[in-house]
Amino acid sequence: MIAEYNPFHNGHRYQLATAKRLTGADVSIAVMSGNWVQRGEPALLDKWQRTELALQNGLDLVVELPFSMAVQPAHLFASGAVNMLSLLGCDTLAFGAEHPDMDFSTLAANRPASQTAHFKQFDETYPTLFNDYLQQQTGIDLRASNDILGFTYVAANQQLQSPMTILPIQRLASDHRSDALGDSSIASGAAIRKALTEAQWPAVAQVVPQQTLTALRTQQTVTWDAFWPLLRYQLLAQSIEQLQRIYQMSEGIEYRLKQAALEANDFQDFLRRAKTKRFTYSRLQRLCVYVLLQVTTAVPNTLTRYCRILGFSQTGQQYLNRIKKTLPVPVVTKVTDDWINGPYFLDYQAGLLRQMITGRDQDRLQHPVILR
């Protein structure tokens, strides 16, 4: 599975149980975003806390999706995660979808060959143009957010030498982005995050496992608000030329970001001021993460260069021991200074930034979470 578990909720547990039941899998593996998620936000709980919850709820092995793939547009996120799962020897790729019977393979086969060729309209975001194109080509309306994610997974899977079997699983919550908590025991991550900002504990308790509830109640959760003073400082301290060196800074957005930082009262206000038709909120937020982390154009590398193990059950450990000698990349269970200053640099920095807020070490002192 490909996951963010932000936070781990009943829908995730249902999805995992269903996948295990349908496949009779020997081992279940999740490739999970680290401390920053795909939409350019800090995860509420850190990668170790989320790994522990995933293991407690039935996962056998949790591997970190490197920052350079996790905090990226959906197609790069998907390609990084799918490659990692394939590398780890998975034969089946399960994912939740609003319409699991949708013809994902046909859709994927009809996606535009080049990222940019078809999108010359400058007053719409890329996702809108992309979906319009697909509907024109296939007649299928790809609008539901998990269907879209599933589509990117399938498209990436088709690029593999030996594609995995795909297993779309019906989502019980209608829309990942729906932010209403209903009467059901299942709700989307977005709805749960919204309920948390409003401290609606009874509503949250209904839709997450007990362990998640305890973690959310007892651990320090992190949102963009904590990083806003640092982001504002960085946007104001750096010159336009310095900001132009940041990964994905383009179309003059650096001027808007600087101006918005000068005028805004908080992070949400800042986003509203910086928003244009050509940038989604997710793209803006990712750009802010790159600014915070000082990711320059030279840094990102979306090649799989290592496999960072976040945690395992006994089954997961046995499986890992069996395959690790045959993996073409190093399996990392403990980071060294060489790793921190080398291939793991960006992931380390991403954790260090979180550590500045919570005081909780993210890499130097951490060992994989072991479920006994």
Add this chain to the structure above:
Amino acid sequence: MIAEYNPFHNGHRYQLATAKRLTGADVSIAVMSGNWVQRGEPALLDKWQRTELALQNGLDLVVELPFSMAVQPAHLFASGAVNMLSLLGCDTLAFGAEHPDMDFSTLAANRPASQTAHFKQFDETYPTLFNDYLQQQTGIDLRASNDILGFTYVAANQQLQSPMTILPIQRLASDHRSDALGDSSIASGAAIRKALTEAQWPAVAQVVPQQTLTALRTQQTVTWDAFWPLLRYQLLAQSIEQLQRIYQMSEGIEYRLKQAALEANDFQDFLRRAKTKRFTYSRLQRLCVYVLLQVTTAVPNTLTRYCRILGFSQTGQQYLNRIKKTLPVPVVTKVTDDWINGPYFLDYQAGLLRQMITGRDQDRLQHPVILR
């Protein structure tokens, strides 16, 4: 006069009154540091608040010493300030000294020709080596901090085509760095700043004018503590390569700063951890300001390119009107966007950084303080 007024105290008032009495000056002018002072610290009160206090206590004209000269080692600070005073048509340069009868001119004439030639000893700071050298050459022991400052002023003055008359004035507080508040109505700035951190209001009230006391009691004062989270973030977010581009980053100190930022609990703890025999605390603090402001090696320019007016009395205004057409550099009373993005960039950024803490605009909306 050359000043920082951090904060304006009775010793400053005495010095000004004495200088006026001894010279019968038509107009008194201070070149003053802006929002960051020479030792690499934020001024307790901002440049407008300090200008107002200076005018209320008898100055006629206050001009900003540009950041690129103010936050520098003493000889560059002195040279920038002396040039500015000379440019403004001053005929006398007054300054406080522990030993006003000292032979400053002989000392200045015997200073080492090159900054670095004589200082190959790597376990002492530059000031220590410099003073040892001077004593060897002249037999004069130049140890008191205001004597040293006076020496740098006189040395800079000797470089002028038409040097000003120098007027050393006996300081009543024995040492600028003495941090004890005695029974006298005069104390050093360092002693006053220390008393303020301990909220010793009765002691402070004894040694500053009433207006200073009111300002310190009612306005938000700023210390390094306010900037510590931003500095720590920047030191940790930037790579060693990025830090190496910062002005004056040398001798591998960037590694120490990064390590100290990782381990330290607060700014003072950070300084202690970063300190080496080759770096004074002032030099370390200045380096931290450069990091905060992202001053890269390309930026500083110690040539006088403008004359930013912070405030004036009626006498000062008349004098300014009389001379401004003959000045070889622009007289700036209101900054424009062109100035902010051009020659005034660093000063603007220095103020913006302060504004992030206090919310008080430092340049865009400010006009000179006018004493009526």
